[in-house]
Amino acid sequence: MKLSDLQNTRWTLNYPELGTGPVSIDSYSSPDYFEHIKGLFSRTWLCTGKRVDEIPRPGDYFLEHIEVTGASIIVVRGTDGVIRGFHNTCLHRGTQLLFDDYGTVQGKLTCIYHGWSYSLTGKNVLVTEKSMFFDVQSMQKDLVPVSVDTWGGFVFVNLDPTPRESLREHLGQELLDLYGDYPFDTTTVHLSYHADLPCSWPVLRDSQLDGYHLKYLHRRSAPRFMESTDAPDRHAYDFKLLGKHGSGSFYGNRAEIEADLSAVAPVAALASRIGQTLASDTANRVDVKTWCPGVNPARARDWFFDFLYLFPNFHIVFLGYQAYIGHKMMPGKRVDQASWNARYYAPPVEANDLAGQWAAEYMKYSLRDLWREDGNTTVGAQRSINSGVFKRMYLQDQEILIRHAERVLSDEIQAA
Amino acid sequence: MTSKQTLPAKFNGLHAFLDWALPTETLRLSKRESSSLEDIREFYDAVLAEMPDIIAYLRNAASYAEADASTRTLYTLMLSFADASLSMELHKSPTVPDGMPWEIWKPEHETPSWQRKPPIALQHA
Numbered sequence: 359m360k361l362s363d364l365q366n367t368r369w370t371l372n373y374p375e376l377g378t379g380p381v382s383i384d385s386y387s388s389p390d391y392f393e394h395i396k397g398l399f400s401r402t403w404l405c406t407g408k409r410v411d412e413i414p415r416p417g418d419y420f421l422e423h424i425e426v427t428g429a430s431i432i433v434v435r436g437t438d439g440v441i442r443g444f445h446n447t448c449l450h451r452g453t454q455l456l457f458d459d460y461g462t463v464q465g466k467l468t469c470i471y472h473g474w475s476y477s478l479t480g481k482n483v484l485v486t487e488k489s490m491f492f493d494v495q496s497m498q499k500d501l502v503p504v505s506v507d508t509w510g511g512f513v514f515v516n517l518d519p520t521p522r523e524s525l526r527e528h529l530g531q532e533l534l535d536l537y538g539d540y541p542f543d544t545t546t547v548h549l550s551y552h553a554d555l556p557c558s559w560p561v562l563r564d565s566q567l568d569g570y571h572l573k574y575l576h577r578r579s580a581p582r583f584m585e586s587t588d589a590p591d592r593h594a595y596d597f598k599l600l601g602k603h604g605s606g607s608f609y610g611n612r613a614e615i616e617a618d619l620s621a622v623a624p625v626a627a628l629a630s631r632i633g634q635t636l637a638s639d640t641a642n643r644v645d646v647k648t649w650c651p652g653v654n655p656a657r658a659r660d661w662f663f664d665f666l667y668l669f670p671n672f673h674i675v676f677l678g679y680q681a682y683i684g685h686k687m688m689p690g691k692r693v694d695q696a697s698w699n700a701r702y703y704a705p706p707v708e709a710n711d712l713a714g715q716w717a718a719e720y721m722k723y724s725l726r727d728l729w730r731e732d733g734n735t736t737v738g739a740q741r742s743i744n745s746g747v748f749k750r751m752y753l754q755d756q757e758i759l760i761r762h763a764e765r766v767l768s769d770e771i772q773a774a
Numbered sequence: 775m776t777s778k779q780t781l782p783a784k785f786n787g788l789h790a791f792l793d794w795a796l797p798t799e800t801l802r803l804s805k806r807e808s809s810s811l812e813d814i815r816e817f818y819d820a821v822l823a824e825m826p827d828i829i830a831y832l833r834n835a836a837s838y839a840e841a842d843a844s845t846r847t848l849y850t851l852m853l854s855f856a857d858a859s860l861s862m863e864l865h866k867s868p869t870v871p872d873g874m875p876w877e878i879w880k881p882e883h884e885t886p887s888w889q890r891k892p893p894i895a896l897q898h899a
Contacts, residue, residue, distance in 0.1 A: 414897060458887050459888075543896060543897060544896065544898075550882035552882050553874070553880065578866070578871065622863065623859075623863035625822065626864070699882070706894065710836060712836075712845075712849055713829050713833045716856070720856040720859075722799075723856050724864075726881070731873045733873070734872055734873050
């Protein structure tokens with residue numbers, strides 16, 4: 359497919375319910391609206407960005423901090439291999455049970471304060487000096503559970519212990535069919551960057567929801583990667599609205615990327631050949647016809663990346679057959695605070711391949727610098743919103759996922 | 775700290791740049807961000823000339839854990855070179871133009887907590 363084949367396509371017009379007018383920025387600025395967002399994050403499935411391969415053995419755990427509700431969650435693999443989640447709270451005096459963000463416990467969780475212990479199923483197994491307590495039988499002393507499930511090897515949590523829909527219902531059958539065969543299980547996390555930013559969660563969410571900005575904002579860090587002479591105003595091969603979620607597929611100018619790089623950016627060119635970097639010809643490494651149907655749906659040779667937005671808090675950016683980014687975007691304690699965790703996942707690099715390790719580090723630093731460009735836009739936008747000068751957004755067709763995300767957010771809040 | 779470091783004998787010509795061979799990503803980036811583009815260019819040009827030999831050397835080296843001290847120093851220098859190359863080839867600046875300050879963007883993979891992560895074991899579906 360050529361981009362110019364899509365010259366007359368306007369995806370937004372296929373969804374009349376989205377409209378084409380300016381989009382309100384209530385969710386970006388209103389403290390009242392923020393209370394609704396807080397409620398949403400207390401009852402919906404949230405992708406942690408952590409993978410099952412990060413806690414592979416019984417007792418392996420990670421902590422998930424959900425600042426918007428104040429929750430600290432222990433996600434731990436039980437002695438039976440099942441992954442469960444609990445509030446990180448001893449039922450005696452409320453002390454936090456674990457303090458390190460990652461680790462391994464030996465079969466049980468023991469509070470440092472007075473030695474109460476819990477099994478990895480959350481059941482209280484020891485109240486020290488039990489005879490000195492009163493009416494032990496009626497004390498609610500098991501850990502407070504949250505819901506945990508996995509998809510594609512990602513661990514999701516839902517603070518509601520009895521969620522109104524399962525994770526699979528939340529994701530929806532169409533999304534499961536499109537992405538279920540992606541080889542997530544051959545990959546693991548390579549790096550993780552984090553920032554607490556003075557911007558609202560929707561501003562941060564939107565920073566990764568359009569393909570329109572790459573040609574401009576990332577003109578230095580991804581030079582001419584998305585510039586098409588065939589159809590200069592177009593970047594997208596496809597958009598899909600998948601229930602609450604959405605996807606987009608984007609053009610990459612392979613000839614430009616490869617020809618230019620070797621001449622003016624020899625190190626970038628070398629790293630792209632030794633390992634997998636932003637400039638690697640990933641669409642040509644594994645026959646695109648064999649890819650899962652969701653990624654590069656046009657089966658285009660000139661392809662750069664796809665993204666998949668998982669409502670409400672996670673974006674997957676597919677860079678190739680076995681390489682993708684995860685952006686976890688979470689609201690903070692106030693309407694104009696948010697946190698961003700960006701991770702990159704790919705097959706592990708062999709420890710005895712120092713050249714490959716170097717190329718993986720090159721990829722790490724190039725992503726780090728590129729993401730700094732994204733982060734910078736959010737802070738300034740929030741200042742404009744807070745000042746009251748900026749009142750509404752005008753969105754073009756290739757920003758349809760922002761329009762959709764705001765609509766879904768509003769619908770979900772009204773449905774509560 | 776760097777004065778005691780050595781490089782594999784065949785790369786002794788890069789000895790003048792050993793102050794770039796800093797042990798962590800944060801220290802290396804901090805050096806790049808606070809250097810002049812001229813200093814970065816001098817480092818970049820010198821290593822670039824040796825690049826084919828260095829990559830060949832790394833391909834034949836042991837893992838980082840098993841490598842000797844001079845090989846580790848060369849590898850660490852190459853990590854700084856990756857940072858420097860981004861400045862020279864893409865940003866044309868020691869820092870990221872239009873980017874948020876590097877201190878805000880924290881590498882979780884360099885924290886003590888990350889060091890305590892359980893070993894990865896892929897779980898095939």
